Amino acid sequence: MTAGNGRTATGDTVAKVVRQWQTVHPDLDTGPMEIIGRVNRCAALLQQAEDAPLRRAGLARPEFDVLGTLRRTGHELTPSEIARETFSSGAAVTKRLKLLTERGLVERRGDARDRRVAHVRLTDAGRDLVDAILPEQLAYERAVLSGVDADRQHDLAALLGELLIQLEGRLGAPRV
């Protein structure tokens, strides 16, 4: 079937899967797979292998996301705001903040008026860490993407943005 050399002779993994489905169910419209399947596969590959600079700093991606969120907004955030911003559950944020606090990367402060809420901010060490890692991480990502030429990267980014808007409107805010 295949050329027999190491790589898939024709296209990517998803293309092969689609071809198999076509053989079994020739009348199936497999169009969605070619997008959704590829998005999932890309994300899996990226998440699995792509965070080398982060791991070197002893951080997992979700933890770094918390730090990054604090850094890029530039001000204190409450745990709920962080949860919303990082798309994760409150419970997960609680755990991450505990960890990051123990490592001295973030600090918390109670609200004077409303004692239910906490305010979280980066420590100097936390800010320095983000500023040190982020360029490395971006350089790493740039290397990973370097096989796709600049024009296509641009097109891809634009199309993904369009898709994301649809998904966010459709799945992220189903209630209006």
Add this chain to the structure above:
Amino acid sequence: MTAGNGRTATGDTVAKVVRQWQTVHPDLDTGPMEIIGRVNRCAALLQQAEDAPLRRAGLARPEFDVLGTLRRTGHELTPSEIARETFSSGAAVTKRLKLLTERGLVERRGDARDRRVAHVRLTDAGRDLVDAILPEQLAYERAVLSGVDADRQHDLAALLGELLIQLEGRLGAPRV
């Protein structure tokens, strides 16, 4: 520019994040985020909300992937082959097969020559389930994507395919 709906005033979530970073670090090349950030976000949204037809059948996506793999290849597979094909660890496959066997969706058979290996195949019920769910799942996915017009879907699929080839070559098989 606004969709009139007032949610995200300009672009998607990732665009907002990138803009925040530009404010804090104007000289940072955030190009990679526009692709990788969006891929991750799309995958998260899709995985979170997109598998309604599967959940209706009491299956999670990874379990369905096992069934789908068996169905589309059309023949028996060993657990290792399934693991390779679904990009997951052997341990995960063991657990999923246990579950799927209990539900009567797959069967196992020992190899006559090599008693270490097992051969897994779909039962009739398993095959019927896949054949019933897959069209629903694809219809659902088509609906999710329907906000993007057909030409762009095609372009997007092609560009994602190109990216995936790069990632698979670079991350999937780093060593020859």
Add this chain to the structure above:
DNA sequence: CCGAGATCTTTCACGAGTAAATTACCTGCT
């Protein structure tokens, strides 16, 4: 002013995935 209900955060119990160790088996070398 008081209590019902809402809101913010944390705790708890659990499910699912992983890496590493384990078990069982095969193969090739001497």
Add this chain to the structure above:
DNA sequence: AGCAGGTAATTTACTCGTGAAAGATCTCGG
């Protein structure tokens, strides 16, 4: 033959995320 080393699958111990409930506090109507 017999053992060294490799491979297939499973088991084990652990991590991390989630939903649901709890705990603490606020707000507002009567």
